[in-house]
Amino acid sequence: MxxxxxxxxxxxxxxxxxxxxxxxxxxxxxxxxxxxxxxxxxxxxxxxxxxxxxxxxxxxxxxxxxxxxxxxxxxxxxxxxxxxxxxxxxxxxxxxxxxxxxxNDLALFARVRNLMRMKMMFDELRLRDMTSRELGIADFVGDIGADMDLDTCGPILLAPPSDAQGALWAEQLSARLAIPTIVTHSEREATNLARMELPDCFVVHQSLAEGGDGLRLVSALRSRPETRQSAVILVVENGDVHVAAKGLDLGASDYIESPFDISELIARIRSQLRRKRYSDRLRSNLRNGLKLAAIDPLTGIYNRRYASQHVLRVMERAHDTDGVFAVMMIDLDKFKSINDRFGHDAGDAVLKEFSRRLQENIRGVDLVARFGGEEFFVAMPDVDQTAAAAAAERIRRAIEGGSMPLPDGGAVEVTVSIGVAIATAADTDPEAIIKRADSALYRSKEAGRNRVSFAQAA
Amino acid sequence: MxxxxxxxxxxxxxxxxxxxxxxxxxxxxxxxxxxxxxxxxxxxxxxxxxxxxxxxxxxxxxxxxxxxxxxxxxxxxxxxxxxxxxxxxxxxxxxxxxxxxxxNDLALFARVRNLMRMKMMFDELRLRDMTSRELGIADFVGDIGADMDLDTCGPILLAPPSDAQGALWAEQLSARLAIPTIVTHSEREATNLARMELPDCFVVHQSLAEGGDGLRLVSALRSRPETRQSAVILVVENGDVHVAAKGLDLGASDYIESPFDISELIARIRSQLRRKRYSDRLRSNLRNGLKLAAIDPLTGIYNRRYASQHVLRVMERAHDTDGVFAVMMIDLDKFKSINDRFGHDAGDAVLKEFSRRLQENIRGVDLVARFGGEEFFVAMPDVDQTAAAAAAERIRRAIEGGSMPLPDGGAVEVTVSIGVAIATAADTDPEAIIKRADSALYRSKEAGRNRVSFAQAA
Incomplete structure (x- = not known):
């Protein structure tokens, strides 16, 4: 310290x-x-x-x-x-x-404990964020102090001591702050609305209308995962240090003494929202960083690592429902010659355009992945041989049917070879299913490319 | 609750x-x-x-x-x-x-606050871990209760009330627990050794030798990043609930009343070490998950995303020191034909063997990355044209000189084409440097492959 x-x-x-x-x-x-x-x-x-x-x-x-x-x-x-x-x-x-x-020692130490707790959480998040930055997979989050855009905030939920006070708070806040407010009229209503509206910030008076208890509300907000990260400002009656200290120990983010100057409440709300924005961004950066590990950087679709995991889940579900599913391996024909004739940039453009068209020609529940190079993969749950054949043929035609634009303004004709395997409840190894589709793909190539072949059942 | x-x-x-x-x-x-x-x-x-x-x-x-x-x-x-x-x-x-x-209310609520704090931290880590698992990028961590291997633990640091007690604790613990112990003889010594030895667990008496204060040591351990995650068991004199409560609020993980049964201390140590192992694994899974976003899954070397970030840093350092650095683009010649003749498994084996040999022929400070397909990249800080030419030629010969083993027991001869670019303080765009190396690579290909070409200076 x-x-x-x-x-x-x-x-x-x-x-x-x-x-x-x-x-x-x-x-x-x-x-x-x-x-x-x-x-x-x-x-x-x-x-x-x-x-x-x-x-x-x-x-x-x-x-x-x-x-x-x-x-x-x-x-x-x-x-x-x-x-x-x-x-x-x-x-x-x-x-x-x-x-x-x-x-006042009570106020001092309650605040110190509260800020320590918050800092430990930030430190944990910041540590991961630094890892992401070192790896070049996270944007710079910015600092807490930087003025962040507060316009897109969720509403502020007000839990006042009376309806009259609530109306006053709402009026004063909306005159000065471009964030919607929700006035609640009882502790129960506040608890219920908190779950539905997911406010970014709560302003909670220590004594709520109809005998409700503000500290109990603070504790309830903190014990629920949906509101755990929200800002909570406790309004305590002038000088009641015990309530303030208890509130901070229960997880309130801040407190203000009543009667208050509305400018001070607004300043505290802004300060808490800034802090919440910062931790939200650290969390989402982390989530995005992790997601990158499952994404092919060039095309933005999933990579082989994620697809293998996904096929495992599709297979497990097929077992549970005694269902079937199909997987496809798709290879761009003579892709190497595109790179050789037009350069790597052209090759990259073709791969991106191809994955776009591929995604247009499958269902929302299907998964598309790039396995590497010009090799792509599709997993189709609840699809039998007839439906898979139709889907594969649709994809083949969608590629054959329109040339691919190149970065220099030209275009190139591309075809694809496809191998399809149907998995049944008897299949237990995702890699074996993928291998069957790969062998079928090989036969499409052997037979002259631009065609669909089916694997033998397992 | x-x-x-x-x-x-x-x-x-x-x-x-x-x-x-x-x-x-x-x-x-x-x-x-x-x-x-x-x-x-x-x-x-x-x-x-x-x-x-x-x-x-x-x-x-x-x-x-x-x-x-x-x-x-x-x-x-x-x-x-x-x-x-x-x-x-x-x-x-x-x-x-x-x-x-x-x-005893004091003991009850101090413990509840302490466990709440711990759980919030775990929840934060677990949430990320679930993301990783959904994405297929994290192994299952296992649960806290599972018996983890405690053999590889860091030492247990003992801060006893006297040298005699310390000797007794150490003797009793080492008779029953296969983890080394360090006995300290003063608060200062404990603080210093904590930083050097990084114990996984501390056992701290409330009153330390030479008038030292156990609670102050707990607080110091918690305020330092190196020891923040370690387990700390506070030993309190029989019935002193106030000290126990204060210790828990300061961040002790657990406490035990003295005089204690050594079996109970061992059970508490084991319980704390299990918990620490679990959070360590959550943290390292998260770190590894993030790292995966920078790694090429097939070869285990860095991917293009990371390499771009890295070149940016190398460039900034070169600016600071007015230095030069070299980048290479390396392409396996006629790689497509290996896939066509021997299958994808053979192609993958060649790519892996190639990246192994590539790493053997560069310095520790150089960075190797796979940009995709059969295209590789090397960044070499503080290297001028003469040194870069030597390195490139060494790599070329290392590949030409020995055939690559195939999974079926056969082998295949492979050569590489290399393009080298030297960046100077005048360069400001990493992508432009990479592009120059790529053009040089193209000239190596045009000139008949299995050779090294140099890019023009920027």
Whole structure:
């Protein structure tokens, strides 16, 4: 934990308090030193004094959030003044929370635990993201501080203490924020709507209408997978530190004291949405990175690795239903000569156009894959010999029927040879089925290309 | 949270206690119902009574841990007896902790928070793992309960209250556990050795020799990335629930009360190591899944996607140092005829053997990639025209010089054509450099194959 304060006694005080709770503390005396130490020490959190000579706390916070190496580190701003204006300025600078001197230990440690938990999750995601970047398979996600587009956010769900308050919140928010709001009228309604509408952000008062309990709602939102990643801002009655601390321990992302300045609520919502966007992007980058391992880079269709796995699943389902399925191996005839005559770019264009046409001529449930080179593969569940023959013939004709455009404006005639195998409940090895289709393909080639051959049954 | 007890009043009591702390509670009356609800409700935690008719708590725990859908859910066993024998039996069944009636709230909630935190992390990792499995790019990781091989564990680091105790722990552990132990003699020594030895597990007493503080050591271990994932078992003096609760909140994985039965410590260590192994495997599967996106499945060398990214980095470094680097495009001559004459399996074998020989004939800092088909790529940092010519010629001869073995026992003579381009500080586009090498390759082909050509400078 990094404590930043220009006054030595303040540093000592906070350090003693945090050390007595067993946190590892390092200190910095000014902004420049803080930035340098945040980079080198990679603390789990920064406690930042607002009033400092040279660079004030807001500037230091902005600088921390603007740099990729430090943007993920939570920042708590420590202030003597504690006005809404100051809090809004801090939130806009990317601060995660505020503490006013003298410190309330309960509030301090609940917030520290909460931010630590969040940071551990981010660290886990960031680590994978760095792997993806090193491998060249992930775009740069950007930092938390960067202004992200909030227009495409899901709705904000409001759980107010009364219908009158709810109407007021909604009116004030919609006047200043281009995100739809949903006002709920009971704890039960909030729980149900949360599941249907999947809000990106919740604003939950500690006491809900009809005797509902805001803390119970926070806990329920956190225990459900659908809302676990959403932002939850708890509204606590002025000064009720116990409720705030309990809420943070239950997983609330932030809290605000009521009565509040609407600008402060908006600043907190924006700050939480930014943070959520960032983690959403880390997660989707990771998912996309993993997907790339199943995709052929040139054509964008699945690769052999994925197709083998898929055929295994199709086979298992066929066993369960006593059904049949068909697989095809398809080879572009004399493809090598296209590369030789027109160059690799032309060859690549033909492969892309071919996979496009192939996809147009199969059903949605069928799977198309590129096995490598000019060799393609199709798996067709619930398809017997007659239907497979029709599909193969349709594909053969679709390729024969129209020449392929080349990058230089020319075109080339292409044909395909196809081998088809029908798998039955007796088949147990996906590779054996693929091999049968491959042998049939070989016979199509031998017999003069541009034709469909069928494999013998297993 | 799922509460399992055959006695209605017990269920009500525990439910009320957990509900008042805002946890969502569902209940089951017997083992069969518990197993079914754990699957359908996917609770964050199971509180399991030990003494039940039909199926007792141990059996239910074992059944939960043996099934993939429920193995990751933490289990707390609730018992009236609380003997070391019972705890060891529970740990062996896969339980995460024990609570004896009547409950101490502080201990209960500290443990619940701790297990919740752990589960959230597991859920995050498991979600990615499921993606990998759907894509066919991850092996099945196995469940936590499965007996994993503990022989290859890192050492266990012991931080005892005194040298005498440390010697005793080490002696007792090494008599029963085939994992090396390291005894430390002060808090500072423990902190330093943790970084150098990277233990998989720590056993830390609350009071360390020379006035050291066990809780401070726990906190320090958790704040360092190298030890964040390690198991930490805190030893607390008999009955000191406050220290235990504080330790769990600081991130200890488990605690044991002193004086302890060595069998119980061993059971706890084994349980923690199993859990760590499981998360290590989830993490490495994820890393490997991401890596697959950069690897050519047939030859195991990098693919074009990764190579492009890599050339970008090599280029940036060359700019920084005003250096040069070389890239090669390599094509197997008349590869198509190998496929046609000997079949695809033979072609694949030749491609694999070729990439093996290629790797043997380059430096460790060079990068080899398969761009697709029979087209390969090499990037060589800090290499000028003379050195590149020598390397290319070495590769050409290595292929010409020995025939490639085929799967059927035969062999085939193969030659390669190579195009080399030298990039300088003036180059800014990696694709343009690759294209120059490709044009040079084309000239090698035109000139009769089995030769090396150089591209014009940019």
């Amino acid at each position: 990094l404590v930043v304060d220009d006054v030595a006694t303040n540093r000592l005080l906070l350090r003693a308090k945090l050390s007595s709770a067993y946190y590892d503390v390092v200190v910095a005396e000014n902004g420049a030193q803080a930035l340098q130490m945040a980079r080198s020490e990679q603390p789990d959190m920064v406690m930042l004094d607002v009033l400092m000579p040279d660079m004030d706390g807001f500037e230091v916070c902005e600088a921390l959030k603007a740099r990729e190496e430090t943007a993920h580190i939570p920042v708590i701003m420590v202030t003597a003044l504690d006005t809404p204006e100051e809090r809004i300025r801090g939130l806009d600078a990317g601060a995660d929370d505020f503490l006013s001197k003298p410190f | 799922l509460v399992v007890d055959d006695v209605a009043t017990n269920r009500l009591l525990l439910r009320a206690k957990l509900s008042s702390a805002y946890y969502d509670v569902v209940v089951a009356e017997n083992g069969a119902q518990a197993l079914q609800m754990a699957r359908s409700e996917q609770p964050d935690m199971v509180m399991l009574d030990v003494l039940m008719p039909d199926m007792d708590g141990f059996e239910v725990c074992e059944a939960l841990k043996a099934r993939e859908e429920t193995a990751h859910i933490p289990v707390i066993m609730v018992t009236a007896l609380d003997t070391p024998e019972e705890r060891i039996r529970g740990l062996d069944a896969g339980a995460d902790d024990f609570l004896s009636k009547p409950f």
